[in-house]
Amino acid sequence: MVHKRVIFLDEEAFGKFLKRGGRSQSATKRFVSQVGEFERYLREKRDCKELDSAKSEDLEAFVSYIEEKRRDSARNYLHSIGYCYEHSSNEEMCNFARKLRRQRITQKPRNYR
Numbered sequence: 001m002v003h004k005r006v007i008f009l010d011e012e013a014f015g016k017f018l019k020r021g022g023r024s025q026s027a028t029k030r031f032v033s034q035v036g037e038f039e040r041y042l043r044e045k046r047d048c049k050e051l052d053s054a055k056s057e058d059l060e061a062f063v064s065y066i067e068e069k070r071r072d073s074a075r076n077y078l079h080s081i082g083y084c085y086e087h088s089s090n091e092e093m094c095n096f097a098r099k100l101r102r103q104r105i106t107q108k109p110r111n112y113r
Contacts, residue, residue: 009035009051009084017087034080038062052088056096063100075104 011032018028035051038059042048045065046058059081066074078101085094
């Protein structure tokens with residue numbers, strides 16, 4: 001499969017991709033919003049200008065940031081980001097996002113209080 005370079009999320013194309021996969025409109029909005037938050041984090045905190053320039057350590061740093069900021073698991077963000085990388089055919093980052101998500105699903109919930 002050809003890897004499509006993603007500079008900024010094309011929300012319309014990503015939405016169509018999600019719709020073809022049977023995702024609801026509300027899920028699509030949530031996924032777009034969460035990927036947008038990842039993009040902003042990359043630009044503001046990691047000096048990374050493109051989604052496809054992100055490395056696994058950037059994603060790990062984002063997950064830590066979300067889990068500290070929200071005091072909750074980043075698994076929903078990882079779900080959205082995994083779909084984004086699936087859409088752009090970035091298999092390495094898609095698989096890494098899914099791996100991190102699986103780890104958070106199988107872990108016992110942390111006490112955040």
